[in-house]
Amino acid sequence: MTSTATTAAAQPAHTVETVPSFVNNGWWTPDAGALDSAVPVRDASTGELLAQVSAKGLDLKPVVDYGRTVGQAGLGRLTFHQRALQLKELAQYLNARCEEFYAVSAQTGATKIDSMVDIDGGVGVLFTFASKGRRELPNAQVVVDGPLEVLSKDGSFAGEHIYTRIPGVAVQINAFNFPVWGMLEKLAPAFLAGVPTIVKPATPTGYVAAAVVKAIIESKILPEGSLQLVSGSARGLLDVLDHRDLVAFTGSASTAQHLKSHPNVVEGGVRFTSETDSLNAAILGPDAVEGTPEFDAFIKSVVTEMTVKAGQKCTAIRRAIVPQALVPAVIAAIGKRVDERVVVGDPRAEGVTMGALASLEQLHDVRAAVQSMLDAGGELAYGTLDSPSAISADGTTGVVADGAFMSPVLLSWDDPEADALHTLEAFGPVASVLGYTDLADAVRLAARGGGSLVATVCTNDPAIAKELVMGIAAHHGRVLMLNREDARSSTGHGSPVPHLVHGGPGRAGGGEELGGIRSVLHHMQRTAIQGSPNMLTAVTGIWHAGAARNFTAETEGTHPFRKSLETLRMGDAVRSELRQVTLEDITAFANSTGDTFYAHTNQEAAAANPFFPGIVAHGYLLLAWGAGLFVEPAPGPVLANYGLENLRFITPVAGGDSIRVTLTAKKITPRETDDYGEVAWDAVLSNQNDEVVATYDVLTLVEK
Numbered sequence: 001m002t003s004t005a006t007t008a009a010a011q012p013a014h015t016v017e018t019v020p021s022f023v024n025n026g027w028w029t030p031d032a033g034a035l036d037s038a039v040p041v042r043d044a045s046t047g048e049l050l051a052q053v054s055a056k057g058l059d060l061k062p063v064v065d066y067g068r069t070v071g072q073a074g075l076g077r078l079t080f081h082q083r084a085l086q087l088k089e090l091a092q093y094l095n096a097r098c099e100e101f102y103a104v105s106a107q108t109g110a111t112k113i114d115s116m117v118d119i120d121g122g123v124g125v126l127f128t129f130a131s132k133g134r135r136e137l138p139n140a141q142v143v144v145d146g147p148l149e150v151l152s153k154d155g156s157f158a159g160e161h162i163y164t165r166i167p168g169v170a171v172q173i174n175a176f177n178f179p180v181w182g183m184l185e186k187l188a189p190a191f192l193a194g195v196p197t198i199v200k201p202a203t204p205t206g207y208v209a210a211a212v213v214k215a216i217i218e219s220k221i222l223p224e225g226s227l228q229l230v231s232g233s234a235r236g237l238l239d240v241l242d243h244r245d246l247v248a249f250t251g252s253a254s255t256a257q258h259l260k261s262h263p264n265v266v267e268g269g270v271r272f273t274s275e276t277d278s279l280n281a282a283i284l285g286p287d288a289v290e291g292t293p294e295f296d297a298f299i300k301s302v303v304t305e306m307t308v309k310a311g312q313k314c315t316a317i318r319r320a321i322v323p324q325a326l327v328p329a330v331i332a333a334i335g336k337r338v339d340e341r342v343v344v345g346d347p348r349a350e351g352v353t354m355g356a357l358a359s360l361e362q363l364h365d366v367r368a369a370v371q372s373m374l375d376a377g378g379e380l381a382y383g384t385l386d387s388p389s390a391i392s393a394d395g396t397t398g399v400v401a402d403g404a405f406m407s408p409v410l411l412s413w414d415d416p417e418a419d420a421l422h423t424l425e426a427f428g429p430v431a432s433v434l435g436y437t438d439l440a441d442a443v444r445l446a447a448r449g450g451g452s453l454v455a456t457v458c459t460n461d462p463a464i465a466k467e468l469v470m471g472i473a474a475h476h477g478r479v480l481m482l483n484r485e486d487a488r489s490s491t492g493h494g495s496p497v498p499h500l501v502h503g504g505p506g507r508a509g510g511g512e513e514l515g516g517i518r519s520v521l522h523h524m525q526r527t528a529i530q531g532s533p534n535m536l537t538a539v540t541g542i543w544h545a546g547a548a549r550n551f552t553a554e555t556e557g558t559h560p561f562r563k564s565l566e567t568l569r570m571g572d573a574v575r576s577e578l579r580q581v582t583l584e585d586i587t588a589f590a591n592s593t594g595d596t597f598y599a600h601t602n603q604e605a606a607a608a609n610p611f612f613p614g615i616v617a618h619g620y621l622l623l624a625w626g627a628g629l630f631v632e633p634a635p636g637p638v639l640a641n642y643g644l645e646n647l648r649f650i651t652p653v654a655g656g657d658s659i660r661v662t663l664t665a666k667k668i669t670p671r672e673t674d675d676y677g678e679v680a681w682d683a684v685l686s687n688q689n690d691e692v693v694a695t696y697d698v699l700t701l702v703e704k
Contacts, residue, residue, distance in 0.1 A: 016040070017051045019207045022217060022229040023063045025070070030057045039203050039232070044109030044356040045346040045393070047402025053203045055232030061240040063198060066225055067169035068244065071196025074223025075165075079140055081672050083192050084133030086221055091126035093219045094212065098123070101180065101212060108179070108205045109356030109404060111347040114309045117495070119212075122184035128498040129188040129520075136517050139669045139677075140541050141165075141194065145526060148536075148544060155546040156532055162540060163524040165194040166271070168244030170523060171237060173259075175250045176202035176358050177312040179209040185498065185514060186248050191226060193523035195246070198228045198237075202251070204359045206231050238262045243269030246523060248513065250314070253277045256509055273511035273522065275503050277425050278314055279449035282493060283442050283468055284322040285459025290329050293484035298322075298458040299333045301482065302431060305494045306334075306408050307342050307354045311429035312362070315454050315494040318425060321445050324435030331412060331433050335382040338408050345391030346403070352391055357404040357428055366428035370409055376420030378432065383409035422448035439464065443471030451506020454478040456493045460485075477504030477512070537570065543666040543682060549573040560663070561632035565670050565677050565704045568637075573664040576629035578688060581617050583655035589621045616652040622694060623647075626661040626685050630698075637703040639676055647696040651687060658688040666697065676703050 018029045018038065030038070038052035075083065094101075098119055105115040137143065143163040151157045170190040174182040183199050190197050201209035213229045216222065230237070241247070241264050249256050249272070256274040264270045282302060288294035298320075305317040322330045345352040357363045367385050374380070387399045388407040408429040413421055416434040422445075436442040446455055455476045457468045460483045469479050478500060480493050496502035501515035513519055529539060533546035549571050552558050560572040590600045598605040599612050607614045623644070632638075653659060662684045670677035679702045685693040 016049060019051050019053045019210050019231040021055060021058060021231045022210075022213055022227075023058065024066045024228075025224055028058060030054050041204060041207060042359065042402075043107045044358055045107075045348075045390075045400070045403045045405075047360070050107060051207050053206060053232045055230055055234060058230065058232075060230070060234065060237050063228055063230070064169055064237075064240050064245070067196035067198055067228060068167070069225070071169065071223070071225030071228075072167065072194075073225070075191070075194040075196060075226050076141070078194070078223070080137035080192060080194075081134050081139040083194065084130045084137070085672055087126050087133065087188060087191060088130035090216065090219060090221045091123050091130060093221060094123050094126070094215060095120075097215055101208070101215075104208050104211045105180070106347045106355075108208060108358055109310060109347065111352060111355045113353075114347070114355060117181070117308065118178045119180045121495075122178075122181040122212075125181070125185045125188050125498045125514075128516075129192050132499075132516050133192045133520075134672075137192075137520070138541070138667070139672065142540055143521070143524065144540050144542060151530065157530065158533060158536060158544070158546075159528055159530040160536065160540070161526055161528050163521055163526050165524050166244060166246060168195070168242070168246070169198050170195045171198045171200065171241065171245065171247045173200045173234075173247065173249045173251065174202060174209070175314070176204045176362075177309055177314070179205040180212050182250055183209050183212065185496075185502075187227065188498070189514075189519035190246075190523050191222070193520045195523045196226050196228070198230060200230045200234045200237070203232065204362070238264050238270065241268070241270045246271040247273070248511075249274040249276075249509075251276065253507060253509070273503075273513070274509035275314065275453070275511050275513060276507065276509035278451075278453040278504060278508040279318045279422060279425055280315060280452045280454050280493075281319045281321050281446040281449060281472075282317045282456040282458065283436075283446060283472075284320070284326065284330065285457070285461060285464045285468070286323050286439075287461045287464060288458055289326065290333075292460070293487060294458050294460050294482070295333070297482050297484070297487040298456075299330070299337055301456060301458070301493050302334055303337045303341065303408075304492065306410075306429045306431050307338070308494065310354055310357050310406070311408070311431075312357060312427055313494050315496065317431055317456070317493060319421065319445070319449065320431055320433045321436055321442050322433060324437060327412065327433055327435045331381045331410060334410055334431075334433070338382065338410075342408060343391065344388050344405055344407060345397075346393040346400075348393045349391040349395060354408070354429065356390075357406060360402070360404050362427070363404040363406055366406060366426050366430065369424055369426035370411075370430055373411060373420050373424055373426065373432075376424075377415055377418045378411040378413055378421065381410045381412040381433065383407045385409070416445060422450070439467050439471070443468060446472045447475045449475070449507065451504055451508045451510070452476050453502070453504040453508045454480065454493060454496075456480045456482050458482045475505065477501060477508060541570070541667070543570045543664055545682070547571060549664055551575060559632040560665060561638045562636050564637040565668060565679070565702055568665055568668060568679065568702065570665055570668060573662065574630055575662045576660045578658040578660045579625060579629060580658045581621075581625075581653055581655060583615065586615060586617050586621065586655060589618055593618075593620075595620075612652050613654050616654050617657075619649045619694065622649075622653060622659060622685055623696075625659065626683065626694075629659075629661045630663040630683070639701045639703060641698060641700050643699040645680070645697040645699065647694065649694050651691045651693045653687060653693055659685050659693055661685050663698065670704060676701050678702075
């Protein structure tokens with residue numbers, strides 16, 4: 001993704017509004033004497049001076065220290081579920097203010113749809129992480145990763161992995177094209193992990209991010225110190241970071257490389273992840289000829305990616321890789337759809353479908369990149385580099401001298417091997433069409449991009465889809481398979497979703513964002529812990545086999561099912577008496593359920609099975625009896641059994657054997673918004689010889 005700083009020959013007057021920073025729990029702007037080097041920011045469609053941006057004089061060390069102290073303390077008082085609920089509350093608050101953000105966003109050249117992608121998309125990320133945080137994380141501050149590893153014969157020593165939040169700040173450096181989504185998609189997982197954020201938006205559109213941060217601060221929802229904003233240059237920021245901190249960067253590959261070479265990253269242990277330039281491809285399968293739904297979906301996708309946000313998307317399709325024989329048809333269809341659907345102009349004017357680029361400087365860079373591609377062998381198949389006729393806000397039409405308008409441009413290439421095609425990115429409404437000879441050639445051409453964020457495979461042939469996906473997957477962070485079945489429901493080539501990873505190898509930066517809870521864990525440290533079951537239980541908040549139990553019926557005269565969450569403790573347990581299983585019981589269960597599998601009904605066949613001594617009891621008979629053995633039937637705090645997890649049958653039970661159950665409170669999770677919570681019970685069925693018959697977790701809902 002290419003980001004270009006805005007510059008201007010003439011500096012703005014000091015009376016122009018300065019985009020503020022929010023640091024140390026207050027709004028900050030430079031002194032008047034420090035504004036001589038402020039960067040002017042202009043309306044992308046009209047050139048009107050909107051504001052100036054400068055962080056000259058801002059001492060960044062106290063900003064970082066404030067996040068590490070006040071921010072860490074405030075977030076540290078909350079569990080994952082409590083943070084998730086604050087994200088939900090914030091999402092609802094921002095959602096109610098979207099219209100005012102749209103008006104600000106329009107000044108960047110964004111149409112209403114562009115703004116919705118940016119603003120509603122960002123709010124949607126908050127909603128998603130709020131939901132996932134409550135459904136997929138514990139109501140605690142530690143995440144257990146993977147199973148327990150028993151490290152001693154008697155079980156007195158074991159180990160496992162846990163995640164805890166990093167003790168520093170998450171510095172988030174964002175690109176100009178998505179000032180809201182880019183900020184919120186980084187903020188949400190950091191906040192959920194419990195790590196304070198310092199946002200550094202790109203200068204040309206940072207005023208949009210500042211407007212949203214202002215609303216967030218006005219909401220008073222987030223803990224103090226959990227979000228800070230630096231508007232303007234943040235040179236020196238990496239100088240005050242260390243191994244406690246994380247940097248998440250979106251922007252140009254050259255800037256990412258410069259930041260990654262900083263001594264505090266190379267030697268000091270600052271965590272660094274980046275999402276950078278990407279020459280994304282869309283591959284049209286050989287079956288997707290003209291007249292098929294796949295051909296139509298492909299054309300629609302390419303045009304959409306060329307024109308949404310005026311092509312200023314890190315995920316936009318830059319290379320349409322199509323069967324050689326279909327190149328003319330694809331070019332003609334793209335041009336036809338652009339002619340029919342695309343109207344260039346000020347996004348505040350009626351009927352405009354593609355707005356301006358973010359700045360005149362960005363327009364200059366895109367035109368220069370296209371010219372370099374033309375000089376390297378590309379040909380204009382559609383569009384022009386001349387300034388297009390555009391609709392102004394007042395409805396008039398003509399060339400707007402101070403507007404950063406550009407018509408969509410489609411390039412064709414006689415030589416699909418041209419280096420410029422696979423190395424230069426024109427970060428605007430620009431794409432190239434190139435032909436391939438066979439599927440292996442299509443895979444090879446896609447890989448020439450050097451690592452990309454996303455690719456589309458458009459085919460209705462499963463075999464073709466498999467060959468292409470398996471060939472290109474290792475070169476991409478995401479692959480969309482597009483056909484007639486999902487063309488309407490697909491979120492699209494260029495739209496990362498918070499549930500799935502966003503990032504890519506090689507040229508795309510090698511980083512990874514989003515991906516649900518994966519991105520939360522990126523803000524946490526995985527640590528191996530070792531100790532006795534009691535110590536592991538104390539640290540993780542989850543009862544471990546071998547840790548102390550309290551058989552409450554014996555010690556307190558109370559069955560644990562009679563205890564609410566207020567009095568129930570991890571390790572509270574009940575152990576039943578033995579109950580004998582007879583052949584008649586097994587036969588009756590088989591007849592009543594219809595499960596007459598031979599192991600339960602045919603002595604000779606069952607005995608021939610290497611796993612069974614003869615007729616054995618059904619596993620589900622044993623589970624049903626287990627419930628009868630541990631249940632306390634009278635109405636009480638236990639409201640419902642809502643499932644079983646981790647069920648394993650280990651030792652068969654034959655007629656004449658007996659079983660008992662030991663049930664232990666393993667994990668207690670109060671709900672923040674309800675009068676009940678979840679309790680996971682460790683259940684062990686054993687026989688008369690104390691051999692383990694089955695293990696599983698019983699899940700119940702229990703009153704607080």
